[in-house]
Amino acid sequence: MKEKLTVSCEGKPCYDIVLTIGFEELAGAALSVSAPERKICIVTDTNVAPLYAAQVKEAFSSAFAQVEVFEFPAGEENKTLANIQTLYAFLIEHHFDRKDMLAALGGGVVGDMTGFAAATYLRGIDFIQIPTTLLAQVDSSIGGKTGVDFDSYKNMVGAFHMPKLVYMNLDTLQTLDARQYYSGFAEIMKHGLIKDAKYYEWLISNMYEICERDPETLLSMIKRSCEIKKAVVENDPTEQGERALLNFGHTIGHAIEKSSGFQMLHGECVALGCVAAAYISWKKELIEMEEYYEIRDMFVPFNLPISADDLDVAKIVALTKSDKKMRGGKIRFVLLDRIGHARIDDTVTDEEMTAAIEELNFKDED
Ligand SMILES: NC(=O)c1ccc[n+]([C@@H]2O[C@H](COP(=O)([O-])OP(=O)(O)OC[C@H]3O[C@@H](n4cnc5c(N)ncnc54)[C@H](O)[C@@H]3O)[C@@H](O)[C@H]2O)c1
Numbered sequence: 015m016k017e018k019l020t021v022s023c024e025g026k027p028c029y030d031i032v033l034t035i036g037f038e039e040l041a042g043a044a045l046s047v048s049a050p051e052r053k054i055c056i057v058t059d060t061n062v063a064p065l066y067a068a069q070v071k072e073a074f075s076s077a078f079a080q081v082e083v084f085e086f087p088a089g090e091e092n093k094t095l096a097n098i099q100t101l102y103a104f105l106i107e108h109h110f111d112r113k114d115m116l117a118a119l120g121g122g123v124v125g126d127m128t129g130f131a132a133a134t135y136l137r138g139i140d141f142i143q144i145p146t147t148l149l150a151q152v153d154s155s156i157g158g159k160t161g162v163d164f165d166s167y168k169n170m171v172g173a174f175h176m177p178k179l180v181y182m183n184l185d186t187l188q189t190l191d192a193r194q195y196y197s198g199f200a201e202i203m204k205h206g207l208i209k210d211a212k213y214y215e216w217l218i219s220n221m222y223e224i225c226e227r228d229p230e231t232l233l234s235m236i237k238r239s240c241e242i243k244k245a246v247v248e249n250d251p252t253e254q255g256e257r258a259l260l261n262f263g264h265t266i267g268h269a270i271e272k273s274s275g276f277q278m279l280h281g282e283c284v285a286l287g288c289v290a291a292a293y294i295s296w297k298k299e300l301i302e303m304e305e306y307y308e309i310r311d312m313f314v315p316f317n318l319p320i321s322a323d324d325l326d327v328a329k330i331v332a333l334t335k336s337d338k339k340m341r342g343g344k345i346r347f348v349l350l351d352r353i354g355h356a357r358i359d360d361t362v363t364d365e366e367m368t369a370a371i372e373e374l375n376f377k378d379e380d
């Protein structure tokens with residue numbers, strides 16, 4: 015094991031985040047939160063299954079009485095209640111009961127869906143997270159937000175349900191294609207921007223190694239992002255206050271994601287949303303113009319978009335009204351008051367959002 019963090023729930027140790035290479039330690043880690051007479055269902059997707067399901071099944075065979083594998087079709091467009099129902103049917107068919115458990119093997123889509131199935135099947139069974147994308151390792155596998163999209167509205171149906179274990183094999187990142195790898199950097203940058211200016215600067219200084227997927231650099235980076243997310247969800251597990259800061263970039267980001275018909279990745283939309291939120295922060299005189307341009311341009315070396323063709327500005331503004339952070343008809347927006355520090359602001363107007371999204375439509379003429 016390279017690193018281990020323990021997340022607390024209500025002040026008590028709740029689950030471990032194991033950062034390691036390989037699946038050799040998975041059986042031992044799973045047994046520490048389970049019992050050998052239990053059944054486990056590895057829930058994965060059609061891309062991840064051929065890469066890792068056999069290894070994970072083999073690892074679990076010494077720790078569980080029965081190991082099943084269930085595959086969702088890969089992709090955000092499949093993050094639906096209909097697909098959750100197919101998993102319920104599979105679990106019933108295989109006689110899964112309350113002491114049995116699920117293991118989410120894949121990216122954030124698989125993690126959110128498996129967690130939601132675990133939260134609701136038989137009114138709640140245990141699950142563990144085995145995240146295989148960068149985004150899932152630094153963000154979605156931690157903190158127990160689970161759910162599905164509904165009518166393409168992002169994460170509209172869901173539950174808070176904490177995993178019993180998060181086991182990360184960092185080697186899995188080597189098989190991610192470049193677009194999916196860089197998608198994770200929107201959430202990583204978000205962590206630096208809202209919580210840790212030194213981490214943000216570290217990301218700039220280590221850009222070469224990060225782009226080369228250097229194992230030691232990845233370990234340091236993923237660990238730091240996990241520490242930031244862990245601290246926030248420990249303080250505010252069900253998003254009564256501080257946890258909403260993790261939504262930096264997501265109000266406009268989720269609206270762009272829906273309006274693109276999920277053709278753009280979550281991380282790409284969050285990157286655009288972060289640029290827009292930084293723009294509004296500048297226009298509200300919370301940050302300087304130079305900071306806005308620095309933040310915007312920081313996404314470029316990580317191959318993330320800072321502009322997009324033909325965004326439907328009015329539609330995107332309208333879609334922000336179905337944001338889960340609405341309270342009393344007002345959007346709880348997340349703005350920056352400096353690099354490394356964010357705040358909730360409920361004064362952002364449609365005009366301010368429109369100007370920020372129009373700025374994203376900017377095209378470099380050079
Ligand atoms: N619950 C949370 O706190 C939270 C946080 C952030 C994002 N999310 C959600 O996470 C989702 C995005 O997650 P994602 O970016 O991981 O997307 P994803 O789960 O769709 O995975 C991206 C793609 O990579 C493939 N893949 C996964 N691991 C691979 C590997 N090791 N090698 C090769 N291919 C691999 C998948 O099959 C998929 O095609 C969104 O639905 C977002 O809303 C949730």
Ligand SMILES: O=C(O)C(=O)C[C@@H](O)[C@H](O)[C@H](O)COP(=O)(O)O
Nearest residue numbers: 153157159168169257260261264338
């Ligand atoms: O863990 C959280 O809290 C987050 O907000 C993390 C986000 O990166 C993630 O995309 C989350 O699903 C968005 O929250 P939502 O409640 O708006 O769906």
Ligand SMILES: [Zn+2]
Nearest residue numbers: 201264280284
């Ligand atoms: Zn996100």
